[in-house]
Amino acid sequence: MTSDPPHLTEFARSVYAAIRTVPPGTCASYGEIAQEAGRPGAARGVGSILAQSGGADLPWWRIIRADGSLPKGADQEGRLRAEGVTIINGRVRMT
């Protein structure tokens, strides 16, 4: 590999770690992940990293919006339902 390494930032590593802490059957919002990553308010930063993560060993399907809506749609809903998450009208059930 003559290519240079991705050189992930500390923030990105913290985001990956936070997402890995999310247990199956549950969901977390970008703001929650950002807060766990040590950058509260960086919800957009989390989205930016996740969007690029593609291929990483991450349960990205557990990451949803703050209002319980799914950012990616069909694929998201199918995976979450497979994890045991209840989805109503395209939104994750918030109890």
Add this chain to the structure above:
DNA sequence: CAATTGACGGGTG
């Protein structure tokens, strides 16, 4: 280095 874009969040009308 500046400007733009993007899997966001909250507030206001």
Add this chain to the structure above:
DNA sequence: GCACCCGCCAATT
């Protein structure tokens, strides 16, 4: 519920 604005952070151009 929908439309618009501001703030916030990271990656890309």
